[in-house]
Amino acid sequence: MIIGTGIDLVDIPRFERTVARTPRLMQRLFAPAEQRLRLPSLAARYAAKEALIKALGGSDGVHWTEIEVASEDSGRPYFVLTGSTAAVIAERGITTMHLSLSHDAGLAIAYVVAEHVETPTEGAP
DSSP states (O other): OEEEEEEEEEEHHHHHHHHHHOTTHHHHHSOTTGGGSOHHHHHHHHHHHHHHHHHHTSOTTOOGGGEEEEEOTTSOEEEEEOHHHHHHHHHTTOOEEEEEEEEETTEEEEEEEEEOOOOTTTSOO
16 A cells, blocks of 8 residues: 655756755765765755655654665665654554656656555455
């Protein structure tokens, strides 16, 4: 069952100007492993975090640095959640989150689907 969906679009040049103007945003928005990435990739990760918040229906209990976007060897992105953010996800019954990212032509986009996948014993009488 789908719990929520979220999508976000980021203007990469605007994002770069904002980070240049306010360098402390890097520490406020991104986990340490993310901070080493190039700005277009960070813009996509920012979009992913915004899309996740939209899929959740709000940001109560969610903290930016507790949402890390990592990548499998294949390049497939996924969320690494910690702290109260992980607790919020669990409390809402979300068992699976699907994430898609892209950036091109000065734009970064992210799409998130938050889902509850029943285990075989959940649906049993």
